[in-house]
Amino acid sequence: MLEFIQQLINGLSLGAIYALIALGYTMVYGIILLINFAHGDIMMVGAYVGFFSISLLGSNIIVAMVFAMVTCALLGVVIEKVAYRPLRNSTRIAALITAIGMSLFLEYVTLYFLTAQQRVYPASAFPLHKYEIAGLVISNKDIFIIVSAVIMMIILQYIIKRTKTGKAMRAVSLDKEAAVLMGISVDRIVSITFAIGSALAAAAGVMIGLYYNAINPLMGIIPGLKAFVAAVLGGIGLIPGAMVGGFLMGILETLVSGYWSSMYRDAVAFGVLILILLIKPTGLFGKNTGEKV
């Protein structure tokens, strides 16, 4: 039993990371029905920005995270403007293929300039401490990841539920034409959505750097896909769904690694995707509304 609880604790921090990435997928999908396959790579860029701000500028972890979030928010806005906006009114498959192209572009530009060499997240940024409470071990890294992810999710919920911009985001995702009739600029709301989603991904990137200690230009692929599975699991387009889906995926992954073999954790993650699509394609929280007319 103790071991099981220990595994759950280990899964929480990974889950928090997946949840942050999944939020970006789900928000963008909610607004423009696009699966932004470059999202995992934006997370990777965030990890690098964090890395360099620690190693070159000597900033502490929180400054590094904020720096990564701001940079990636801008990057997300630019990507949307350059790559996706011109395709807003074309077929969804065109935008999807562009997203895959953008993903490869980010990966290989990073490879070109920074090489494929793994970089170790500087330990100085976050001296590791482990605490033992009633036989359970938890590290300050885990606590930091979970607490900061939860704070960001609370802020996000506040923005979406309470602020005028958040309400406008919901209005646009419900009915673009009616939103325009209110005077809401859809372009502006889409930009804000990309900015927020990319900032959350950047934070997740820095957290992954801390969690796995190492980063590389292709690090965004697998966590990106798993976070996508998390978003589908919770119901794509639904913000609470992405949060719950992310935590479930993280916990599932650590349970599989802990009780079975870490070799199977990716297979299980994508098995979940197949199962969800077969049994309940709308996800755990999705209502079966059919296609909107």
Next chain:
Amino acid sequence: MLQIKEIDVYYGAIHALKKLSLEVEQGSIVTLIGANGAGKTTTLKSISGLLRPKTGSIIFKDNDISKVAPEKIVGLGISQVPEGRRVFSTMTVMENLEMGAYLRKDKKGTEEDMENVFTRFPRLKERRKQLAGTLSGGEQQMLAIGRALMARPQLMLMDEPSMGLAPLLVKEIFSIIKDINERGTTILLVEQNANMALSIADKAYVIETGEIVLQGNAQELMNSPEVKKAYLGG
């Protein structure tokens, strides 16, 4: 207040409006009646900027608005109550009304206007925390009208407000429209329910396959044999 001058609007290859001209005088209720697919909604969408006329101009208070971005139009003083109400279903009644005032910066005036909407529609006040999608059809129509009023429009475009409502509710909605007009808002009303529309309008236009075929004083049109035959059931 509003002059549409010979606009041509296309939906892809379909020529939806053909040299359509129409005028709305300040303070009046003007109605545009016609059958399904005649081009009524297209006309309103063109005014709101959701569709772009290929030729012609739309003059609102001396400015051509035919090339203004749709999200800017409401700021100029034109609000639309769209066909089928289009309320934001998973947002509350209050949030829907707030969206109507999206461009307004005066917090106090906005709050006052929300109170005014609630005074006009007490049922919306009772349900202000409820999701718009859970309201009845009539209540949703009231919400759509209230939402448009929140922008303090000078000109209100209404697209089939009677659609899908019980006769008693239709009467109520039309008396509300008349009341809104009496308080100073100019109204352009699009309707299939020609009888009701003509009964409250000052001026009327009849549209058929994208063209205005008849126009004049609403009372006169009501008694004209052609209108009677085609739109008022004999």
